Amino acid sequence: MNKRGVAGWIVDFFAIGLFILYVVIMLFIFRLSHAGFNNDIQASYEGSAAWVDGRSILNTEVKYYNQNVTFGELLVILGAWDSSVPAYALKYQIQQNLTTIAGRMDIYNVALAAYRGKVPFFQIPDEETYSCEQRSTIAMLPPIDTKDNLGITILLRYCR
């Protein structure tokens, strides 16, 4: 190949290389612009799983007075209880039910806090010292009684 031919090839190579460089730059720019996408989506899907788990826990059927009620309804029933009257049996049942449900769902270190309006009426465990990263979710339920106009809010945290 003569010198002219070599120069022609170099020019062609330069032109093609420049085009490839253009494509690579475009891909790089696009990649940069999507840098946070996966992380954000991943985080939101994990958060989403917590909401779904929360609903599953609250909608799990349990027995109370030989009737099928949901676990959420059991918390609502406790929320209707006069705070001055001990409700050991019901609180114990809630704790037992939650342990069973958590076992079935393969989750652990479950913490639950229930509020009537803004006043907490139930919390397990009393103190939380978990090393795992807990997922958290919230739910709203109506009261079963009409003695005041306060709804029930439930906060759930757990590890998976």
Next chain:
Amino acid sequence: MINGKKARVLFVFLLVIIDVAAISVLYVGHRQMINRHENYLSGQIVAKSLLDYHIGEIWLNYIDNSGKFSLAESLIDFSHFSLPGCKTIDGATLVSKDCLPTQEQLSNGLLELFGKRFDNYITKDYISSPETGLSETLGDVRRLPDYVVYLDSGQLIGTPEAPLVIDTSVAVKYQVWPAFSVKMPFDAVGAMEQVFTAANSIQDSCIGSPDYRQCIINGVYGQGDNWDIADSTSGDTFGRFVEQYETCLTAPDTQCYCAMDQGYLMGLHQENDKYVFSIASNDKMVFSKLEHPNGKPIEQIESPVNFAACYFPDGDPTIVSEIRIQGDDYVRLYSKENTWRQIEAYPPLTLIKFPNIEMKEYVCILTTSLEKVAASMGIPLVMPCKMPETIYVQVNTTYSPLLYNSASDSVKPVKFQINMAFRDVSP
């Protein structure tokens, strides 16, 4: 003329220029696109949409539960609902030919009760949340839409009049249609219609019967195991006590006596030994249940009948503005005329009913023997007043939802029970 070499150089030169220009234009365009759609590209919009979806699910779940609780409460209320054309005696519906509610009337009654209950749950006061970081994620929903409710194919269906707006931000607008349906635990409307039709049939066949009570009992037991004659002292003791007075007072004849059932007084005493009945007759007759002889009323029933309250010591009747009755083994009366005075009476309480000289009718609690009063008054008080016989009947169902009980301040199963009263209205 341009030769091959020059053409090639020119081509490459132009290619480089075009590539650089294209890269520049695309880069600038891309930057603008990134700036404009950064939220989408970073995944924030997807994340926000997912969160909105879950918040929507929380409210839908709240509404479903509200519908479920409201239906249970309204069904129990429905069992002693004041039906069109029906009179109620002490919480029991008086069976009569005017009291034959149609299916439409019953359905409307149930829906009306449901509407009142459900409306409580969709007001902003119920929808509050604790001061936690998570609660802020619940969005700015402060009022749920109004609903149209109806019964269809064994379901109670609620259709909202507007969607529930969850998110109104610039990037995402999210709203849900919060309709709900609750399965009727049993055909309450059909059951009520059937019960009242059967009750009217029993009543029709027993009017004019020589033994009305036995006829009703036979008719009731003929309906099956879930129909039962109610215990005369069961239910609301105070209401039954007042009912007994009213029945005596409204009996058509005068110059007669009514022997009162001591069971009501005993029943009240069993509720709380401090409870006291009061009968006041200033402008109208008011019956009260008091915490103790000097206490305030905790329950009151006003009666349309107008009689003077009095008691009967040895001589003439003594008219007083109020009589308070406390009883266990014996009856202690407290009468007030300027000052309170305590008198003792022996059970069972007897009411005597007679017109005085001014032809105003009196009803007196007897504190002495009937014969003695009759002799002193010179009137034949030995005849019992002809009181219409009332028989209470309960119809039970297997439905017993868990409901809040204010007396025990806890949630317990409450039976769906239809209470009826049969009364002999034969002339």
